[in-house]
Amino acid sequence: MECESEVILDVNARALAGEQTSPRAKQFLMSRLTMALIAFTLFLATGVAVFLFSNAPVKVNLRHTLRQISNSRAAIHLEGKIKQQCVLTSVKWMNDVDQSHSQGGLELQNNEILIPRDGLYFVYSQASFRVSCSSRDADNITSKRMVHLSHTVKRCSSSFGNNNDKTILHSIRTACQNTASRDPDSVGSWFSAVYMGAVFHLKRGDRLKTVMEEKMLEKLEDEAGKTFFGVFAL
Missing domain, CATH: 2.60.120.40 (Jelly Rolls)
Incomplete structure (x- = not known):
């Protein structure tokens, strides 16, 4: 009987400890998820900026070429x-x-x-x-x-x-x-x-x-x- 009571008490203690730490775990997970979303957003914004800047000379050159064609008509x-x-x-x-x-x-x-x-x-x-x-x-x-x-x-x-x-x-x-x-x-x-x-x-x-x-x-x-x-x- 003493052994059974010890096991029951141990299980209850662990369950109680799990209930006490669960909100912290959830908060931690939410924090990690938020950081991941911020990092993804920054990565996406950086990629778009690099694409636009890398293509800016092409757009400028195309506009310049069209202007030259128009002027030489x-x-x-x-x-x-x-x-x-x-x-x-x-x-x-x-x-x-x-x-x-x-x-x-x-x-x-x-x-x-x-x-x-x-x-x-x-x-x-x-x-x-x-x-x-x-x-x-x-x-x-x-x-x-x-x-x-x-x-x-x-x-x-x-x-x-x-x-x-x-x-x-x-x-x-x-x-x-x-x-x-x-x-x-x-x-x-x-x-x-x-x-x-x-x-x-x-x-x-x-x-x-x-x-x-x-x-x-x-x-x-x-x-x-x-x-x-x-x-x-x-």
């Missing part, structure tokens, strides 16, 4: 001028005056725009005119009642064969109607602009030029921004 804008040495069927185009510029391989050669590579291009041109709608010549008024303005852009390409010159843009506009006047200068002038533009698939080596009647050239306005011719790659 082929484009040309020419200003039209009236000069004595110009041919009688076209405006004299200039690439070194006012807002004219060129980049990306598009060039002005022999009063024509040279295409550097195959691709889609937007071609545009505007011609501004100052015309008089009054005349002392009654015969001229009878035979030609309306005053017409026109402007043409042509494409020259080896892909066309023998006929390597085709019209790609053409516009004609009626400016006014001729009237008889004893003093035409007192009536004043009419101002009108002919603009045109469209997208074309052009090939390397193609040349673009403008064509205008000689009588239209006499009425052309060549002040800055009034008459221009340009192309840019899409």
Whole structure:
């Protein structure tokens, strides 16, 4: 009996001791778990930071490369001028005056725009005119009642064969109607602009030029921004 009572007392004592230490064990486990979560969070944050910093130069370089590509896109804008040495069927185009510029391989050669590579291009041109709608010549008024303005852009390409010159843009506009006047200068002038533009698939080596009647050239306005011719790659 004495042995049995000792065993029972020993078991009870151990059980009591286990109950007394259980909260401490739980607190210890919670503390370890909290530390582990903090360590994992710090590790994850460090990994993200290293990834972002290691890729920052790539993003900067990519942005810089895209900016360079955008800046080097082929484009040309020419200003039209009236000069004595110009041919009688076209405006004299200039690439070194006012807002004219060129980049990306598009060039002005022999009063024509040279295409550097195959691709889609937007071609545009505007011609501004100052015309008089009054005349002392009654015969001229009878035979030609309306005053017409026109402007043409042509494409020259080896892909066309023998006929390597085709019209790609053409516009004609009626400016006014001729009237008889004893003093035409007192009536004043009419101002009108002919603009045109469209997208074309052009090939390397193609040349673009403008064509205008000689009588239209006499009425052309060549002040800055009034008459221009340009192309840019899409």
